[in-house]
Amino acid sequence: AQSVTQLDSQVPVFEEAPVELRCNYSSSVSVYLFWYVQYPNQGLQLLLKYLSGSTLVESINGFEAEFNKSQTSFHLRKPSVHISDTAEYFCAVISGGYNKLIFGAGTRLAVHP
């Protein structure tokens, strides 16, 4: 069965510092990869997704993630974080032909001034 591992449950960081949130998934023939974000007291929102093609995908608010097939990873990065990026971030995977998202345990990003 598919599984997703988010290696860090909490990541504290100062404003304007770079951040990397790590995600590894169990290997499968074909997968689609997603990062969702949950801001305090809000629902889950899609941040970005990898379907095929370029291994580097970007979001509109400066986050990017790189699909690495050999390392089965899909780490999320941002070169300079803002206070408003404070949220919980979930990595998720779907195997081709299936419909259910398999989520990691989540990483709580806390940005401090």
Added chain:
Amino acid sequence: GAGVSQSPSNKVTEKGKDVELRCDPISGHTALYWYRQSLGQGLEFLIYFQGNSAPDKSGLPSDRFSAERTGGSVSTLTIQRTQQEDSAVYLCASSLEGASQETQYFGPGTRLLVL
């Protein structure tokens, strides 16, 4: 346009009572999903609907849990004889056609507390 809506936003019930949770998907979305978010288990899939049919019910934790969808739109998740371990946030999501690569759009959730 309107997103996925869920009601109630919060529900407190006593152990042993039945509860119904409602989901209104985005208009035109044929696929609907229920997930559960709890402290101990994280985010876990419960059931997937394509139209009014449920081809994947593999995540329902016990036979106390059931769900239906009518008119290809609204869905109701019913939990019978609630237990304290059912306390969680129940999330509904919808997508256009149910293809694997589609974005699933989530509602705000229903926070269920079983006393």
